[in-house]
Amino acid sequence: MTDTQAHDEAHGNGLGARLNWLRAAVLGANDGVVSTAGLVVGVAGATGDRGALLTAGLAGLLAGSMSMAAGEYVSVSTQRDSERAALATEKRELAETPEAELVELTGLLESKGLSREVAREAALQLTERDALRAHAEVELGIDPDELTNPWHAAGASFLAFTVGALLPLLAIVLPPASLRLLVTVLSVLAALALTGWWSARLGDAAPWRAVLRNMGGGAVAMAVTYAAGELLGAVGV
Numbered sequence: 414m415t416d417t418q419a420h421d422e423a424h425g426n427g428l429g430a431r432l433n434w435l436r437a438a439v440l441g442a443n444d445g446v447v448s449t450a451g452l453v454v455g456v457a458g459a460t461g462d463r464g465a466l467l468t469a470g471l472a473g474l475l476a477g478s479m480s481m482a483a484g485e486y487v488s489v490s491t492q493r494d495s496e497r498a499a500l501a502t503e504k505r506e507l508a509e510t511p512e513a514e515l516v517e518l519t520g521l522l523e524s525k526g527l528s529r530e531v532a533r534e535a536a537l538q539l540t541e542r543d544a545l546r547a548h549a550e551v552e553l554g555i556d557p558d559e560l561t562n563p564w565h566a567a568g569a570s571f572l573a574f575t576v577g578a579l580l581p582l583l584a585i586v587l588p589p590a591s592l593r594l595l596v597t598v599l600s601v602l603a604a605l606a607l608t609g610w611w612s613a614r615l616g617d618a619a620p621w622r623a624v625l626r627n628m629g630g631g632a633v634a635m636a637v638t639y640a641a642g643e644l645l646g647a648v649g650v
């Protein structure tokens with residue numbers, strides 16, 4: 414349910430990190446829309462009872478958002494643990510073998526396209542200013558001051574999923590019974606078009622293909638759960 418890749422990238426600093434956070438939020442909202450829509454449409458296939466729809470939708474919203482938050486928390490905590498361990502190793506190496514570390518940093522800068530003399534000079538200056546930060550950034554690709562906070566990641570996932578899940582929940586319980594399926598399907602497809610388009614733009618992919626895929630996925634989810642709900646309703650389970 415979580416998009417591991419999106420949040421694996423969602424750390425660091427600057428514009429790229431902000432875009433990754435945004436993309437993770439859009440994907441989280443998308444998850445909330447699809448899974449809750451599938452749930453409430455499935456229940457609507459079995460029963461017209463508004464209370465049952467509300468209960469199912471709300472339970473689905475809470476279960477999904479907490480599952481997303483817990484998954485994010487565990488995954489980001491693990492990632493932060495390994496980043497901290499890597500920083501500790503780096504710190505020890507800098508204390509024990511500073512000369513080897515300078516050679517290493519020089520080599521890394523050289524491999525980025527600097528000449529040996531310039532790389533050596535840059536490595537010397539970086540080491541003098543903040544050796545650990547230089548190795549963290551150049552060698553490990555992490556900002557030691559901005560390790561991702563697992564609580565922030567969990568909260569963001571919870572919120573994104575909840576925002577997405579509210580749409581099908583409200584769309585199924587608010588309209589009169591005769592219109593609820595139509596309103597839900599149309600608003601879900603519209604929302605999926607939006608999240609598909611947005612996530613494609615954030616990821617520099619072709620928007621229209623992403624929009625169609627995303628709407629198709631949601632349509633299949635709703636059709637399958639509706640058919641299953643109707644079947645269960647018909648046999649009187």
Ligand SMILES: [Zn+2]
Nearest residue numbers: 514517548552
């Ligand atoms: Zn190093």
